[in-house]
Amino acid sequence: MTSSRSYHHGDLRRTLLAAAVEAIAESGPAALSLRDLARRAGVSHAAPAHHFGDKAGLLTALAVQGFDGLGEALRAAGDDFRESGVAYVVFAVRHRAHFEVMFRPDLYRADDPELVAARERTGELLRGGVSRHTGREPDADALAAWSIAHGFAELWLAGALPSRVGADPEPAARAVVGRLFS
Amino acid sequence: MTSSRSYHHGDLRRTLLAAAVEAIAESGPAALSLRDLARRAGVSHAAPAHHFGDKAGLLTALAVQGFDGLGEALRAAGDDFRESGVAYVVFAVRHRAHFEVMFRPDLYRADDPELVAARERTGELLRGGVSRHTGREPDADALAAWSIAHGFAELWLAGALPSRVGADPEPAARAVVGRLFS
DNA sequence: CACCCTAACTTGTCATTGACAAGATAGCAC
DNA sequence: GTGCTATCTTGTCAATGACAAGTTAGGGTG
Structure with missing residues (x-):
């Protein structure tokens, strides 16, 4: 209303x-x-x-919304980690405001219980999308997949990418994420 | 003095x-x-x-320093794109303040001539390192390499990585970047 | 239906900040 | 020594975040 x-x-x-x-x-x-x-x-x-x-409180709430929304997008993308990567990038571009807050913990209360829970839920999804090397070191495969999607998204949002990449993030992200493990 | x-x-x-x-x-x-x-x-x-x-002017100067410093670090890393990726991450962590400003163009004057020049110089270095390795068109390969290094650096700085990754960014970055084209 | 009790919102205020204007100082060319 | 100019200062203003104290509405209880 x-x-x-x-x-x-x-x-x-x-x-x-x-x-x-x-x-x-x-x-x-x-x-x-x-x-x-x-x-x-x-x-x-x-x-x-x-x-x-206060301001940090508002941004905390925004970040929670963001992590939840990203989780939904990842779930909708299915099991293939490449599709997850593309969905990650598409979410970042389509929900730019949320994404720009989510990974700037100096802007909000990173230890807020609700936020920690939302972040943890989505983090679990991220790791699950890639096959795990259990027992050994931190799963470098999962980190690599997360990194490449996150990096492309950040570069896109920062306007750092050359214009020939185009205006549609989806095919560009697909090409980049496809370079992993290939 | x-x-x-x-x-x-x-x-x-x-x-x-x-x-x-x-x-x-x-x-x-x-x-x-x-x-x-x-x-x-x-x-x-x-x-x-x-x-x-004004404030944007100061941050513009900081960003110029940052792009120049990153360029130097990349040059010192040599030709191997994997070492370049590691150097990229190490620079981001060791010069956190510069890095955090460089890719937030809403904080400074992104069209400042001096800044554009510095960014372009360093961008050239980034693209060159990858095309030398793959022989292919630099586009998607270079973007993938840049993305994975940038993403890992951003996630590191945001404190988003699980603690088991450790405190030294260099070996972690090496493991992650090594997943590319392999 | 009357009461009140609490969440939702308001008005008022203060310290801090960014930006601008105008003045003071010092180093330097001549 | 004289003047010129970059450098730095003092003073001020509007905007902001945060807090305190007051006002309103709406739902539960009797």
Whole structure:
């Protein structure tokens, strides 16, 4: 309910998170301002603090949403680790704001229990997508797969990739991830 | 000279950049404050603006330093693309502050001519190392190599990797990068 | 239906920050 | 020595995050 007349907004928490996604997509997480979010939602400047405590609290909630969403995307991609890698990249590009927050723990409360749980759930999915070398060192195969997908996504979001890579992340990601173990 | 009595600092630009590296290493680029840097350098709160214009200007200078430093590290690593990948990761970890700024173009002026030049120089090095190894068109191979090194570095810096990976990035990076084209 | 009790939101305030303007100082060319 | 100019200072303003204290609404209880 976005009814704008009532004293009680009714769905402010969700509204603020959506506004944050929009604002971050426009100007990056560094430029995010709680007061700007309040203005976008049509509430007073101190309203966000009630729901999230402070800025880090809001970004923590965003990161939780992000890890959950990434987990869903990975589950939908199936078992093949190549498809998982592509899905990882596609998620990062389509949910840029979430992704840009998720891996910047200096922006939020990385030890928040809810966040730790969400991150752990999704981390399990990531590792499961690649065959494991049990017992031995940390699974370098899984790390390599995660790294190549994560790196391509970060480079894409940073605008560091040459323009000839194109505008659609999916085929580009498929080509890059395919280089692994081949 | 860091003589603290004279009106003219003498080497303020370099001093401020060093202070910025220190501050970012402590609390991340988001928490960086020009006034804090001025305090660390023992000058007035407006002194940084003279040398860098604004915060983005300072971070642009930091990014230029970073791309130059990365280029040097890559050159020192030699021709083997695997060693280049390891050097990339080691640079990111040892020069965390520079690296964390370099790939966040929303923090600085990405179209600054000096920065564009430095980024282009280093980008050339990155692509060259891989095409020499595979003989193929550099596109996807180079992207894959860059992605895997970059991704591992980012995950390391974000603290996202499981603790069993260890504390020394070099052997871990070697294991991961070795998964490429094999 | 009346009460109240608590979550949701507001207004008000303060220290900090980035940015800008205007002034002071010192090193350097001549 | 004189003036020029880069360097640095002081002063100020709007915006922000955080906190304190007050206001409103809406649901449970009697």
